[in-house]
Amino acid sequence: MFDQWPAYVPVAERRRLAAAEMAKLVKQGQTVSPVRITGRAIATTAWGKAWCDHMEGHSDFANRLPRGRTYVRNGSVVDLQIVPGKVEARVSGSSIYRTTITVKPLAAAAWKALCTDCAGGIDSLVELLQGRFAAGVMQRLCRQGDGLFPVGKELRFTCSCPDGAYMCKHVAAVLYGVGARFDHQPHLLFTLRKVDASALLARAGAGLAGGDVTSERTLVGDDISALFGLEMDAGDPAPEQSSAPVSVRAARTAVSRTGSAPVKSVVRAQRRDPASTLLAHLRKHGSLDNASARAATGLDAAAVRLVLQRLVIAGQARVEGRKRGTRYMAR
Template sequence: MGWGYGWRPYVSVAERRRKAILQMEKMRKKGVEVSPVRIEGRQIARTFWGKAWCEHLEKFSDYENRLPRGRTYVRNGSVCHLDIRKGEVHAKVMGSHLYEVTVKIKTLPGERWKAVKERCGGKVASLLDLLRGRLSERVMEVVTDRDRGLFPLPKEISLDCSCPDWADMCKHVAGVLYGVGARLDEKPELLFLLRGVNHEELVGSAQAGSVIARGKEGGKHKKLAGGNLEEVFGIELAAPSPVPMNGKQHAAASRKVHASKNGRRFKKRIGRHRSSAR
């Protein structure tokens, strides 16, 4: 792309990094909460969700020629700020200048999300396992399915950058897309926010069947007694505190005690009388 009567001046990686740091400081002074993308080493993403995002993008021929430049940008710290919201990613990328990048992604269609939940039903052990990517091979296949999984298709993605490059995906946009993968390493739940779905529903769909089954069986079993609870959980249960009585209850209790004592005295007198009679 031409720049005036010649080509855009080359900006070294070190210079871009220096400018990026300066721009971040300026934004912080203005009260902006800056969230830069930082990559340690050559590997952009290290966890299941981060790597799955990057690998998904690399499956599409539409992107294969532009993505390599983006890897360079995200590795050298040029993505100064990245914010993931429902259906959108907003970012600032340092190139020759500071550019604004917006990536709009359609939220996951309801029927597709429903199908994902049904196919994962009973196979996601916990929310922690889901976010850490500790999933069975079957669940991994479902969520990473190229056309029916959680990740967006090219037709669901809209790209925009303030740079003068005419291409739909410039190197700044590509850097942001890889930056999303790096961010998912830190906060995998942001993928579900981006697609407009509740990740807890995957765990809920997994547990619903077992909870219902346990509920049906519950009516057939007695509740654990205090002694059993102590054995099962290794705890010592405190004795229940006596419930305080009001005036009427106290008077009634006193009459019962008095009547009980009189009854015992009467029985004793009857017993002595019978003994003497014999």
């Protein structure tokens, strides 16, 4: 009856074997991202804890989750990757098991309702990812059934282990590992559900903005610096700009009168999404600084910095240097 189960392997030996296996993958050029838990709490931030609480709220999962907590705490989730609609992981047990959690995309109607209900309650992408907004907004985002987190029927589990249960302990460990990952990379929640986090940012309408906020709503430069691990360049003061649109003909006329460099490219850049413009520049040149980003988009220093931060959060750019030496590098 129990012949299909391999012999028990102590945790220390499992770790040694897993480390050797992951080293092979790294040598082959694969990216390995283990889940490491420090202390007793699996997740400590707003999004990480909300994910774990949501999973524990499913009665169908109650019997299996405790074993998963043990596995994730002892370092058994040796690789965890979150991509749109899927979590792929390797879990160390008697062998290295391949575990996959498939998540249905959030339905367009449900996402639209979320954005409508939360309108005006979240002021910036940084605030959203830190969970710094009114409690009512978080309750709406996490609401069972029609919130941001998937419900049981939207989840499908597979594991290469011999356990035939719907949710084995390896799957349970990965579910907790996802919560731990959201502690450090909360934007992956939106990646997983295939939605654009920026759609939740403040717009016209009161929505659910009412209620107490546990911390300051507005982040100053030092707060953003701490989040991204860099010191923000103060940048040049933004020039006064006319609210009237500038035609291509007017731009050309101004150039012919002043002898300045052509502004045709700037006018074209203003018509294009700034994030797309900067991403194309990064891919072509490999890096840029605030000044070259302003030149490419026509935005002022403060506005272009927010666009660059958005690329960093999305994993499309990384930061090198500090203060005026800060450069954004292509990933």
